[in-house]
Amino acid sequence: MLKLSPALLALFAGAMLSLMILLNSQLAAHSSPLLASWVAHGIGAAFAGFILFVCHLRSKRTRPAPRPVPKWAYLGGIPGAFTVILAAATVNSPLGLSGSVAFMLVGQTLFGMLSDLFGLMGSNKRKFSYQDLAVVCCILCGSMLIIFAPS
Incomplete structure (x- = not known):
């Protein structure tokens, strides 16, 4: 495969x-x-x-027994x-496709970082680093350029 x-x-x-x-x-x-x-x-x-x-x-091979799925995972x-x-x-x-996607990327990144930090809903815990903060700043700046820069 x-x-x-x-x-x-x-x-x-x-x-x-x-x-x-x-x-x-x-x-x-x-x-x-x-x-x-x-x-x-x-x-x-x-x-x-x-x-x-x-x-x-x-699929022709046998699979191991699946682990039980938490009920909230179905939501x-x-x-x-x-x-x-x-x-x-x-x-x-007025945001258009690129502005909407840019803001959604910011939201996804921030939620992902919080999920990593706190281990939300069973995710692996991972601490923030200065590099993470720099990445978020770059994404925010890029998103603002996409949305507010003159065409």
């Missing part, structure tokens, strides 16, 4: 997130952010089910639905 680096996969996921936001905002502009969220999650669930089915058919769709609704609304505002 083909092994890809986690960094490459994360980069691709970021591109897919931007594409998803763009498509959902187009749907929201012609309907509503709430309908766009419902459609996106319905189609996403159907596609994920298809991928799961294909992967299950291709990931809730922030996902809010993300789609809020992103669809902000992309159709």
Whole structure:
């Protein structure tokens, strides 16, 4: 099986997130952010089910017994639905796609750092470093340039 680096996969996921936001905002502009969220999650669930089915058919080896899943881990769709609704609304505002994605990147980075710091929801604990602070400052400055720089 083909092994890809986690960094490459994360980069691709970021591109897919931007594409998803763009498509959902187009749907929201012609309907509503709430309908766009419902459609996106319905189609996403159907596609994920298809991928799961294909992967299950291709898998021939035995798997170890899975660890028990915490009940709260099933609630990931809730922030996902809010993300789609809020992103669809902000992309159709003066922020546009790049401004929305820039602010979402800032929010993701800050939440990720807090999750690492406190070990939220079972994540591995990791302390802040001065380099982390520098990265956040660079992301904030870049986001501000994207949003406020004259065209």
